[in-house]
Amino acid sequence: MLFVSAGDDKLVKVWSTQSWRCISTVCSEKRVSAIAVSNDGLHVCFADKFGVVWVVDLPGVDGNEASLNKKAVPLLAHYCSIITGLEFSPDGRFIVSADRDFKIRVTVFPKKPLDGAHEIQSFCLGHTEFVSCLAFISTSDCLQGFLVSGGGDSTVRLWDIISGSLLDSCEVGAKVGDLKSDATEGNCSTVTDICTIPDCTLIAVAIQSLQGIMLLSCDLQSQTLSLAKVVSIVGENFIPTSLGSSISGGLLWMVTGGSKLLSSDLSSLSRVKVISGFKKNSPDSSEQEPVVLADSEIPGGAKLLEKLQGSVSIDEKVLLAAADAVKTAMCNLLIKKQYSVEKREFRKRTRNDKKTRQ
Amino acid sequence: MMESKPNQTINKTTGLPRKRFYRARAHSNPLSDSHFPVPLSPSHVDYSLHYPQLVPSADQTDSSKKIQFADIGCGFGGLLISLSTLFPETLMIGMELRDKVTEYVKERILGLRVANPGRYQNISVVRTNSMKYIPNYFEKGQLTKMFFLFPDPHFKEKNHRRRVISPHLLDEYAYVLEVGGIIYTITDVEELGDWMKSCLENHPMFEALSEEELEDDHVVKLLSTATEEGQKVARNEGQTFQAVYRQIVPAS
Numbered sequence: 071m072l073f074v075s076a077g078d079d080k081l082v083k084v085w086s087t088q089s090w091r092c093i094s095t096v097c098s099e100k101r102v103s104a105i106a107v108s109n110d111g112l113h114v115c116f117a118d119k120f121g122v123v124w125v126v127d128l129p130g131v132d133g134n135e136a137s138l139n140k141k142a143v144p145l146l147a148h149y150c151s152i153i154t155g156l157e158f159s160p161d162g163r164f165i166v167s168a169d170r171d172f173k174i175r176v177t178v179f180p181k182k183p184l185d186g187a188h189e190i191q192s193f194c195l196g197h198t199e200f201v202s203c204l205a206f207i208s209t210s211d212c213l214q215g216f217l218v219s220g221g222g223d224s225t226v227r228l229w230d231i232i233s234g235s236l237l238d239s240c241e242v243g244a245k246v247g248d249l250k251s252d253a254t255e256g257n258c259s260t261v262t263d264i265c266t267i268p269d270c271t272l273i274a275v276a277i278q279s280l281q282g283i284m285l286l287s288c289d290l291q292s293q294t295l296s297l298a299k300v301v302s303i304v305g306e307n308f309i310p311t312s313l314g315s316s317i318s319g320g321l322l323w324m325v326t327g328g329s330k331l332l333s334s335d336l337s338s339l340s341r342v343k344v345i346s347g348f349k350k351n352s353p354d355s356s357e358q359e360p361v362v363l364a365d366s367e368i369p370g371g372a373k374l375l376e377k378l379q380g381s382v383s384i385d386e387k388v389l390l391a392a393a394d395a396v397k398t399a400m401c402n403l404l405i406k407k408q409y410s411v412e413k414r415e416f417r418k419r420t421r422n423d424k425k426t427r428q
Numbered sequence: 429m430m431e432s433k434p435n436q437t438i439n440k441t442t443g444l445p446r447k448r449f450y451r452a453r454a455h456s457n458p459l460s461d462s463h464f465p466v467p468l469s470p471s472h473v474d475y476s477l478h479y480p481q482l483v484p485s486a487d488q489t490d491s492s493k494k495i496q497f498a499d500i501g502c503g504f505g506g507l508l509i510s511l512s513t514l515f516p517e518t519l520m521i522g523m524e525l526r527d528k529v530t531e532y533v534k535e536r537i538l539g540l541r542v543a544n545p546g547r548y549q550n551i552s553v554v555r556t557n558s559m560k561y562i563p564n565y566f567e568k569g570q571l572t573k574m575f576f577l578f579p580d581p582h583f584k585e586k587n588h589r590r591r592v593i594s595p596h597l598l599d600e601y602a603y604v605l606e607v608g609g610i611i612y613t614i615t616d617v618e619e620l621g622d623w624m625k626s627c628l629e630n631h632p633m634f635e636a637l638s639e640e641e642l643e644d645d646h647v648v649k650l651l652s653t654a655t656e657e658g659q660k661v662a663r664n665e666g667q668t669f670q671a672v673y674r675q676i677v678p679a680s
Contacts, residue, residue, distance in 0.1 A: 147596035149559045188632050190603040193563040195469035
């Protein structure tokens with residue numbers, strides 16, 4: 071099993087989960103915006119902010135060798151668009167890439183990826199804002215799986231990747247609005263992350279303004295999405311920005327945080343919470359009884375939290391600062407700046423054909 | 429002395445637009461974000477807007493007629509106009525990034541339709557960035573022909589990524605072309621000609637047309653003669669470099 075991490079330091083690091091050693095470091099020319107590992111663990115793909123997806127091949131998993139510096143080659147590209155999500159299909163046949171220009175591209179993952187992935191299977195078009203996250207639902211009876219995506223248009227969409235057709239769309243932003251009795255300021259309902267629970271047809275959705283997560287249920291027969299449950303976090307201002315499910319053990323891990331917090335003494339923050347109680351192979355979503363664990367109930371307990379968060383408890387004000395920072399970051403990165411016509415003309419003023427004659 | 433002459437931009441005799449009122453810079457930045465509407469998906473393309481006589485709005489969903497020819501960077505529309513009468517049953521569209529040039533082509537087509545009833549109903553133009561939005565306009569395997577006539581060479585190496593023919597973009601062009609669909613490229617810049625040929629040659633989903641096939645294809649002759657750019661090159665007795673390839677299923 072491999073673990074891959076990448077950051078603004080333009081490095082992609084591959085770690086073995088056996089030894090927790092870094093077995094490979096790959097340099098990227100630009101900052102990385104998405105990564106994915108092929109199901110067989112032989113290839114790592116990463117995408118940059120200019121829309122290129124790179125691929126690098128890995129040696130056998132038990133790499134005891136020290137960091138090998140491999141050079142990545144281009145696999146495919148979304149022309150001049152920030153790539154926001156990268157996922158392999160459960161059967162390994164396709165690689166799915168999503169971008170800031172509302173597009174999702176499904177490409178055949180070839181036998182020789184280093185020669186590039188040139189055969190596009192389909193485009194999944196329908197989002198009306200940037201696509202922020204991708205995930206696959208796959209159960210033992212449905213191995214090919216269905217693709218789900220979340221976007222800046224506050225929807226979660228279900229797709230058939232073979233044809234690119236939109237099977238269903240769920241307006242999660244509107245549903246969050248329904249829940250809140252007080253009017254929320256502005257439209258802060260971007261879907262920030264989605265995560266599928268293994269062997270389950272549940273999808274956990276993190277939404278910008280929701281303190282907790284929304285659980286959607288996917289009906290594989292009718293190929294539709296519906297709202298199953300909203301799990302709220304009470305007692306603290308926690309809006310998750312990143313979700314991950316454990317392979318076994320029915321846990322959903324949630325993280326919020328950020329670095330470069332301007333309005334706080336802390337330079338960075340992370341806060342971790344866990345929801346447990348997911349039952350596998352349970353088609354009836356009402357059987358699911360997810361519950362937010364208290365800090366002491368989290369596997370690893372206080373010791374783990376101390377390592378991950380820096381301290382066991384986090385100041386309320388810091389959490390608010392973090393929530394603000396995340397909102398700004400996402401908006402700045404992904405929402406296109408709309409200039410008025412006057413502003414656009416003003417910005418063009420240095421162009422020769424726009425200069426007014428003396 | 430201010431004279432108000434409506435439609436001064438259109439020649440009263442021919443009904444065609446006068447080019448000098450549609451002057452535009454030769455270059456447009458393909459990297460800048462769009463300020464023009466983009467269809468959400470190919471099924472959102474308004475056929476009745478582009479081809480009002482051939483696709484009345486009533487039965488747009490029923491219509492089996494789809495655009496089959498795309499002229500990428502159509503400039504002032506010369507190729508489309510030539511192709512329109514050669515293939516009167518085929519729907520064609522020109523894609524152009526420059527605002528004024530697109531307006532010129534629109535007026536030109538409207539003028540021709542009025543002056544020649546029943547003809548030129550199968551061509552249209554849209555202002556868009558084809559390097560970003562081709563999948564929004566065309567379904568998989570929809571096009572039978574794609575044209576790239578005298579594209580911007582983007583000479584500096586750092587600007588090569590702005591070239592409309594590139595290994596990555598060819599993936600998208602292969603996607604919208606049907607199996608056997610043909611891509612036509614021509615330029616008067618030798619280095620660009622070599623570049624385009626090399627990109628196509630190295631792409632697993634394209635194969636070159638043979639000499640005989642090129643001879644038999646009536647469209648090939650139009651590449652250097654039908655457009656204003658091509659005519660200018662001929663006037664200056666310049667050389668042209670073409671690469672014509674067919675879309676194929678990649679060998680597994």
